[in-house]
Amino acid sequence: MIKSNRFSWFLFSSPQSFYPLAGALQPWFALLAVALCAAGLYIGFFVAPTDAQQGESYRIIFIHVPAAWMSMFLYLVMGFWSGVGLVLNTRLSSMVATALAPTGALFTFIALWTGALWGKPTWGTWWVWDARLTSELILLFLYIGFMALQAAIDDPRRADKAGAVLALVGVINIPIIYFSVQWWSTLHQGASVSMKSAPTMAATMLLGMLVMALGFWMYSIAATLARVRCVILERERHTDWVAAEIGAQK
Amino acid sequence: MNWGSWQNFLAMGGYGLYVWGSYAVTLAVLVAEILALIARRRGVIERLAKFYAARRRNDETEV
């Protein structure tokens, strides 16, 4: 029983068997992403009431907060698969980590952009050195560093491992960076500019955010699966099954 | 939430620029990623097809 379980687990850890699985799963995750985002937007725009303090401008948080959650979550997932790839020496986990980085960086960018557009009407400036925005900016730098390091190394196995060490160093550092930025920001501006002041969030607002976050999550999975398929084809081009796959595509 | 009219919906209580600016850029970024992924897949298949064709030709001339 246990043995057969282990067997099926390792079966899908080979790029050859994961490639068709990813191809089969990807449309379903994409469909789920569209459905959840549509539901989230409906809740966000047609169910959730107007915020008493911020007016309609608060509706930005339905993408801002889920994007910020995803940006941090994806870095952790990236660190996890990097660690698995480093310890177990499985190529597929490293490929997944590589495939996650661009999507994570995009969500970080979205969180920063929407944060700026939310800050302008709420705080009166496009950019505030608020702890969250600052941490998010540094997170974007970490994503860019990871991608730049992997892009600069020609040997794919070395790129995987070097990226994995960097991702793990980043995972250890993120809480430290977040804590230090928090400390720094409370020291420099006090409580006058704080997002915590939003006192009672309507249940529908929270629901809209959660549904949108789920939608973004499904989107991330679909995008990562699509990217990992490209990576697999590129890396495994010397195998017969990729040659057969390309022959079938043409 | 009842917006009444399209104008009200687009105006977002005077914050239309900020709200729709956020949503438009988010949509644009996600669509750009999807297009980039499609282009990358096409590019990979194209390149590998050429690679295999070249390898076949190479094999044939050697035989």
Place this chain on the structure above:
Amino acid sequence: MIRALGWVLRRDLLLAFRRRGDVVNALVFFIIVVSLFPLGVGPEASQLRNMAPGVLWVAALLACMLSLARLFAPDHQDGTLEQMLLAGEPLVVLVMGKVIAHWLVSGLPLVLMAPLLGLQFDLPGDALAVLCVSLLIGTPLLSLIGAVAAALTLGVRGSGVLVALLVLPLYVPVLIFGAGSVGATAAGTGAEAHLLLLGGFLALALVLAPWASAAALRIAME
């Protein structure tokens, strides 16, 4: 193990002494960058006093980062590093020796030079003392974190800019608490908490960074 550590340390210090120019360059870079700021923002004493901790610390980060290229790259080029990997001594110890040498050569001079530059910015005496202490705790931290990035980018094209990209985000906590300690002293709130946290980070980095650098070196040398 201690012998191996001492051997690497002595060797790297001797090499640095023979190539004095490199050491002096980093220090001069530090002095010039710090001296440019008053020219950029004006000579008003109160403003300079406010800026001083941040300016001195950012300049120290940059100076330290510039010298990271010399940490492993020369040994990688002439094959010494490969011999070290084969030497049978734990790689972590050898990395530790190189990091200590790097700090003695490029971190310690900054610590000694900082009070003079602080005077240029009209920092009061107690703030100068805290500046020195914070740099004394913080610069080894910079060398330790920098060693990981230097090992990761070993022999990679465009490694100079890449090191900056990798290492500067990781330097953020050091900058915040290093500059914060001086700022807190100047504001009269006391710097103990900042310095203790810096010390805590140093302890954490001492445990993790040499290990991560050694892993990165092995990956680079495969």
